[in-house]
Amino acid sequence: GAVVSQHPSWVICKSGTSVKIECRSLDFQATTMFWYRQFPKQSLMLMATSNEGSKATYEQGVEKDKFLINHASLTLSTLTVTSAHPEDSSFYICSANRYGGYNEQFFGPGTRLTVL
Amino acid sequence: GESVGLHLPTLSVQEGDNSIINCAYSNSASDYFIWYKQESGKGPQFIIDIRSNMDKRQGQRVTVLLNKTVKHLSLQIAATQPGDSAVYFCAENVSFKAAGNKLTFGGGTRVLVKP
Numbered sequence: 028g029a030v031v032s033q034h035p036s037w038v039i040c041k042s043g044t045s046v047k048i049e050c051r052s053l054d055f056q057a058t059t060m061f062w063y064r065q066f067p068k069q070s071l072m073l074m075a076t077s078n079e080g081s082k083a084t085y086e087q088g089v090e091k092d093k094f095l096i097n098h099a100s101l102t103l104s105t106l107t108v109t110s111a112h113p114e115d116s117s118f119y120i121c122s123a124n125r126y127g128g129y130n131e132q133f134f135g136p137g138t139r140l141t142v143l
Numbered sequence: 144g145e146s147v148g149l150h151l152p153t154l155s156v157q158e159g160d161n162s163i164i165n166c167a168y169s170n171s172a173s174d175y176f177i178w179y180k181q182e183s184g185k186g187p188q189f190i191i192d193i194r195s196n197m198d199k200r201q202g203q204r205v206t207v208l209l210n211k212t213v214k215h216l217s218l219q220i221a222a223t224q225p226g227d228s229a230v231y232f233c234a235e236n237v238s239f240k241a242a243g244n245k246l247t248f249g250g251g252t253r254v255l256v257k258p
């Protein structure tokens with residue numbers, strides 16, 4: 028149990044386009060979902076925390092107008108990278124807390140974004 | 144701790160030997176600690192966790208030690224196998240019981256297992 032999926036697993040796009048990444052909890056309801064970004068040979072850096080039905084909380088230095096997060100249901104959160112540029116190329120990972128559970132985070136497999 | 148720099152420290156281990164990975168955490172208020180394993184191109188995989196009311200916890204071939212006095216966490220892997228080759232991250236959290244609290248990840252250590 029506690030499986031989190033991400034779609035797509037990888038995406039290549041042209042500079043200036045927008046890309047949407049989905050994060051789904053497959054066998055549980057998630058009160059909170061988290062979005063991380065990871066550059067090569069670096070650790071995971073939290074971008075934002077989202078709760079179902081409310082606005083996301085962004086970490087300092089993360090542009091909320093560039094990284095749009097929508098947590099429409101207890102099983103789905105989406106991250107949209109708007110007007111993507113090459114410096115946005117990274118590995119994006121989501122995680123989720125189980126509804127009614129403790130603060131264990133279950134991680135998705137990640138999405139590799141490459142902006143040309 | 145927070146990630147610093149672009150170079151992950153690397154631990155080279157002979158297959159069959161024990162591995163010890165260390166982590167210094169930053170927040171004395173943290174009460175929940177987790178070790179994750181990350182293989183190339185994949186998301187983090189839970190290995191073992193420990194709460195602050197414990198100083199040692201054992202799993203299958205892994206042991207986590209917590210020293211709150213010096214804010215230090217370690218992961219011991221017994222009889223390291225080629226499949227253990229990965230990057231290992233520690234993470235800390237200020238409240239295990241309150242879902243929605245963010246994790247802070249350490250910088251990571253790459254483990255290379257030599258046959």
